[in-house]
Amino acid sequence: MSDPVLAVDGLSIAFQTRRGPLPAVRDLSFSVGRGEMLAIVGESGCGKSLTALALLGLVPPPGRVTGGTVRLEGRDLLALDEAALRHVRGARISMIFQEPMTALNPVLTVGEQIMEAILEHEPVSRKAARERTLALLERVRIPDPARRFAEYPHRMSGGMRQRVMIAMALAGAPAVLVADEPTTALDVTIQAQILSLIDELRREQGTAVVFITHDLGVVSRYVDRVLVMYAGRKVEERDTRDLFADPFHPYTKGLIAAQPRGLAARPQAGPGPAGVARERLTEIPGTVPALAAMPPGCAFAPRCPLADDRCVRTVPPPRPAGSGLVACHHAGESHAI
Amino acid sequence: MARTDTASLPPTRTDFRDRAVGRLLRRPSALVGLILLAGILAMAAFADVAFPGDPLDMAGSPLLRPGDAAEFPLGTDMMGRDLASGIFHGARVSLLIGGVAALVSLVIGIGIGALSGYYGGRVDRALMRVTELFQTIPPFLFTLALVAILQPSIATITTAIGITSWSGLARLVRAEVLRLRNSELAQASIILGASDARIIFLHILPNALAPVIVSASILVATAILTESSLSFLGLGDPNVVSWGGMVGAGRETIRTDPHVAAIPGVAIVIAVLALNLLGDGLNDVLNGKGERR
Structure with a gap:
């Protein structure tokens, strides 16, 4: 890759304990180019979510980055102070997570929340921010944006809320979007919708996507490359x-091998109750x-x-x-x- | 409940807007509280229309009982002051001091609680030690001492009550902020690059408001009671009529003419009762316990 947007080199994260540091992520290197989608796959506890947070300079204590660099557009995020990081987060690198209900503010309309995300990073008028919000709602394929603007999160379905989260994450037009299991809490049909939305958006806008998941099957259709992590x-x-x-x-x-395959692809191991192969x-x-x-x-x-x-x-x-x-x-x- | 799909979700502001007011009005005790409070507010608002002139002026013969003279429906005290006029004008003082003192207390309590809960660590420890210092001093004696030092006036009494009554609220707000600070909502805001001020004022405090509203109504009631006690002890503002002051003045004639002390006493009871009923109702509605009753 000629010029990666995000380049992680030798990243190591350890939990500080009384008995000394416990390494949770060791010597991890990868890079993502413009418009590229990389999946980081692994079981629970393999350090993938910790890596996701480290990409935003947010390793929760007692975790601590013990080595390596995270270069976003050439700048090492791990060397930035908190104030500088705040200007990068949401603006150049953004994140969406698993549970869109608890991450949205129940007392603000979704439109207000997206507007705030815009106003946080750019000195635009509220009117301009409102127009951009409506455009964002449209971009994440929310029907009737003007009406949805004034809705509160609890009136929306899980899929809609995840779309709102994506709109908020894209408010600052970031170069990199980190998606930490964004479809795990959703119905299967909605999962596919959200995945193809992320896929379309990165093609339209050239956003690099780091997709964190434990489900290899879910991402296989959309991502360019897969990084498999095991025990850090x-x-x-x-x-x-x-x-x-x-x-x-x-x-x-x-x-x-642990992925369920399509029914047609299965060897006939014996008919199940409904005449379906069970394996x-x-x-x-x-x-x-x-x-x-x-x-x-x-x-x-x-x-x-x-x-x-x-x-x-x-x-x-x-x-x-x-x-x-x-x-x-x-x-x-x-x-x- | 109509929308079962939101039954398990935490209460939100729209839920309050949609349903809380309605549910509050359907709650008899809260409704009584609201009506009584509205009555007291009306008395305060129309005091000058109903009883023009200074309520501290001598208006008729002293110690008239209720019903003795048509122009003094509640009678007069030993100085010949109209008790009804005193009650109306006193409502102003009580509500003013109660409201402003509660406001002072809310500002200090929310400020300290929010800073303490949000920043934690050293800031939290320092602020909580200060809060504990205030909690260890009995609030009424503390207020009494402050008013005695500062010279009694409406301003000093209000300030003194505000300064001495915020500590419980600060702890309450701190606990709420601490809970919300670790929520995914706050984490998500940090990840999207929100500033501390924006996270506190936009995402945390509005979601911590329910218990604060409830305790605000109790704070007003307590402030009214404290002001009355101060006035009863002669530490009220001498230039205005207040319910507590009227009870204090009626104390000397309590054996011969108990109505002079009893009538303003009843006014205090009604005001405090109204605010407590309202506070209970708000607590049931806002903290979500009401639905399961």
Whole structure:
């Protein structure tokens, strides 16, 4: 990529405890270009949400960034002070989250809230901000913006509220939008709508999107690249098509195998009650190791069918593989198997 | 409840607008409180029309009982002052002092509570120690001391009551702000780059208002009571008539002519009762307990 909008290099985050720092994110590097959509995928507790917050310079205590840089349009956000960060947040980098109800102010109309988000960053008149708000509501495909402007959040459906959150996040026309599981709280049909909205917006406006999710299947249709995290480290980063066609890391294989496939694609393992094939989903045995009990070698070794002595002793370094990187001692061979 | 889909959601301002006023009016005790309060407000507003002239002037023979003379429906005190005129004009003083003192108290209490809850840490510890200092001094004695030092006048009494009655409110506001500061709403505002002032005034305080409104009505009632007590003890503003002062003046004739002390006493009771009923009603409606009754 020639000139990434957002470049993360060697980012490490640790929780400060009485027994010393517990690393939660280790040596994470990735970059996103203009209009590109990157998914960060991983199980709960793998450090993906922490990474999302770090991208905005907001690591919650007792967490602390212990190394690395987060460059947004060339500026290292981690070196900025709080006042400077405030001008970057919402204006150059923005975020939407899982639960749009609790993130909206119940006593303000959605229009007022979006207007405030505009006025926070730009010295425009209220009239101009109002017009921009109506345009934003239209852009996030909210029907009848003039009427919706005066609605309170509790009168809207979950999907509508998430659209409002997206409008607020886009109010400052940011270069990067971080989406932390924005569809998890929504119905499946609404999920698809919100995802394609984000997809359309990044194509229209060239916004780079970092999409954080635990659900590989949800994002596969929309994102350009996928970064798989496991226990705070990047284990594989590939172009989406390649990753699904031919995953290298055993963990990635496990994640893909754990996805429910379409009914038609399933082998006929025996008819279910409604004549539908029933098949148990493949699961990855075991759980993510606790931060305090991280193995010295590959963190996935205890759950990995391919693990040997080398995996238990040394952390596999990321190496080029196909259209990206993979961090597995057995990547080449396992591929052959 | 009509809209079941919002039943589990926290109450919001529109809900209040849509339904709270209606529900408040359907609550008999709150309705009685509102009517009584409206009556007292009307007395204060029309005092000069109904009883022109200084209520402290001698108007007729002393110690007339209610019904003795047609022009003095509530009788006169030992100085021949019209009690009805005193009640009407006294309503002004009581409401003025009650309202302004509550306002002073609200400004200090909300200010300190918001700063303390929002910034936490050292700011919180410092402000809460100050608050505790105020809480340890009995408020009435504190007010009494302040008024005695400052010389009694409407301004000093109001200020003194305001200064001594904000501590409970500050703790209440602090707790609410602390809760909302860690909410996703505040987090989302920070992420979108909102300034501290905007987060506090736009996102936190409006959502913390319900318990504040309730305690404001009680603050007014307490302030009226405190002013009456001060006046009863002779520390009221000597240039205006006040209910507490009238009770104090009637004290000397309480065995022969109890109505002189009793009538302003009843006025105080009604005013405080009205505000408490209203406060209870608001509490039920705004804090959402009313629906399950």
